[in-house]
Amino acid sequence: MTQDFRIGVAGLGTVGAAVVGMIARRAEALAAATGRRIAVTAVSSRDRNRDRGLDLSGIAWFDDPTALARSAEVDCVVELIGGAEGPAKATVEAAIAAGKAVVTANKALLAHHGGALAQAAEARGVALAYEASAAGGIPVIKALREGLPGNEVSRVYGILNGTCNYILTRMEREGLTFEACLKDAQALGYAEADPTFDVEGFDTAHKLAILTSLAFGTAIDAEGVAVEGISGVQPLDLTMAEELGYRIKLLGVAQRAEGGIEQRVHPTMVPKSSAIAQVMGVTNAVTIDADAVGELTLIGPGAGGQATASAVVADIADLAAGILRPTLGRPAAALAPAARVEMARHEGGYYVRLTVHDRPGVAAGVATRMAERAISLESILQRRVEHAASEDPHGRSGRPVPLVLITYAATEGTIRAALEAIAADGLLAEAPQVIRIERE
Template sequence: MTRPLRVGIAGLGTVGASVIQILARRNEILTQRHGRSVQVTAISARDRTKDRGFDLSTYRWFDDPLALATSDEVDCVVELVGGSEGTAREIVETALTAGKHVVTANKALLAKHGLALARLAEQKGVALAFEASVAGGIPVIKTLREALPGNAISRLYGILNGTCNYILSRMEMEGLTFQECLKDAQRLGYAEADPTFDVEGFDTAHKLAILTSIAFETEIDAEAIYVEGISSITPLDLTMASELGFRIKLLGVAERNAMGIEQRVHPTMVPKSSAIAQVMGVTNAVTIDADAVKELTLIGPGAGGDPTASAVVADIADVVLGKAHHPFGCSVDRLERASRAPMQRHEGGYYIRLTVHDRPGVAAGVAMRMAEAEISLESILQKRSEKAASQDKHGRSGAPVPLVLITYAATESAIRSAVERISGDGLIAEPPQVIRIERE
């Protein structure tokens, strides 16, 4: 009889507890399907007294997770501790060095040390699997690595952080401010007490770095990613986007162009008609543009105990089947060091909101600076201030009013240059808002 795959789990938060519960209720089916059962033999966490919804006494407890990682009773180590350094990194390195398979949901660790860890796994002939590190329950890594070998991928982009998508969705639907929605997200457990990692785009950047490496067979280059968060987005921006036929989403975008691989994370206007614009709340989505399948969009729960645990169990099932894939789709030695495409050279449409003084010649001055930078304007809209105390005979109040520009394709450097000159001319009363447009 084939010996069960013995699994040790380090980290028993929401995901770790869900993994144990899913394996308990699905193990008979997994055994029938794969011809080998899975047995959780060892667990480790910081607090042994916490109620996790199951009987801890049925598993061997390790106070030291590194001892779990080298235990003779464990064939596969599941790391759910989190963080790019410290205990999480030590667990994974120790387990791989000991010839254990490793399953992890740790995007920060992979974004920083993924290549070194993948090389170690390949040398030891064991699996390093991380489906759960990106987009929760959506099987995007498996799709990129295993389902699309007949495709040349040109671009991928997606909503990779449920916290940000929840906040932007609430802001749009209810007209709330960023701070109001953030407080509600924290109350509901969608955002951390310190939400910086999520709302400023760093979580999305880590996930994008992993997807980029697999999609384009390049070395992970998280430092090459241009990152902006959503904290500057206002209800007015969302209203204007809607009037113009767009929605604002925090996207991670990676594409290959003549200059190299462009990676960027920032608020983006997407057409309301696009599949990704329909994704609201904490849901995630990833769209892959490729030559054979054309456009493929995967949508599903991007976080949470059960969805993330589902991805962890899928990786464990691959280990049961003896699938020790190259972690990034091909041997680490074959991954290219891609040229970085500088953000200044990015070209596309832009939404620019300027808070200008409502007086003669301002719009003309703005248009002149745009023309000097060789930027063509698709449209220009000016919203009158409803709070203006007085108006002249031409209906102008002199008070600050929003002036919204939509450009045709222009480079990032040209946009930044024009906006800087407009600011230097004294035409605007507040810092400008610049949002990129990602068309279908």
């Protein structure tokens, strides 16, 4: 057996501790698979006294993770600090400069600096591996980069944030509000004290930007992702989705479109018959549409110490075995930015919930404004709301009631223009709800 493959772990939180434990627990199997003994020889963390349930005796401890990255006693640096800047970025840069292989789970770092880091790693002749950066324990990076080279990918989309999927699942099953479900998610540790990064879609956007680059051979473009979170989804929207044969999920979607690549994150209605609609709770799922394999869906745990550690250790095993591939599937210097397809050009079906004044002619006025922009309506559903008896001869209360429209394919721009005209007519009692429909 050849020389040991020595690992330095920067960051000993939930994932870092799980990685150290997994390497120790699976030492014999990893050695048999890679031909080398894999051993953690150094760690770095801010808190030396925390009980992590690990035997760290004989392992070098560094207070400064960049010093760990430069240590001659380390062959591979595992960055699990997190964050797009600061110590995480400095640690990865120091490791690459020192000629060390790097494994990271840091989607924010890669979304913002992945291209530059990939070029630096390739210039230095070292690996930068990141399976755990998107969809946790699901091997979607490996699938896109290594499993589908004979395919042309047309679309990649999925549920990439377990917090949002948990909240939407609870809202649907129990009729709870977003606020109530978020509070429970925080109590269970699924959501942070400040949940903005998750529930407003930014975590999903970072992961999607990475998957887009791998799927389409383009430079990472996190700024090109249109982002909308789930905080505006109401229980009525989930009820209407159920009646219409859909389920609401927060999806990240990247697809080829006329003129470039469309990247978007938003609440989406998906057919209840689809595989992705069956994914509930904190589970993640990614679907890849390609010409040879058709539709490939990967489902599994998207977060958690053990699941994420599984992806990290898989990368370590590849590097120990001497597997070195271009970071983003092809030489980073050759990756050109894809032309952005702005959200206004997105074309698809739409669910539009309007809160209108209950009076004669309102539905006709709404339909007219839609027709003026050549938006065809598949259905119009009006929910009656019980009010006190009205003196209106038509039995209308004049009070706010929900009016739901399902459109055939239309562009985002025309939908928004029609809604502006409807608002200008004084027909709306509050801002409209718009949810895109992703049909199979």
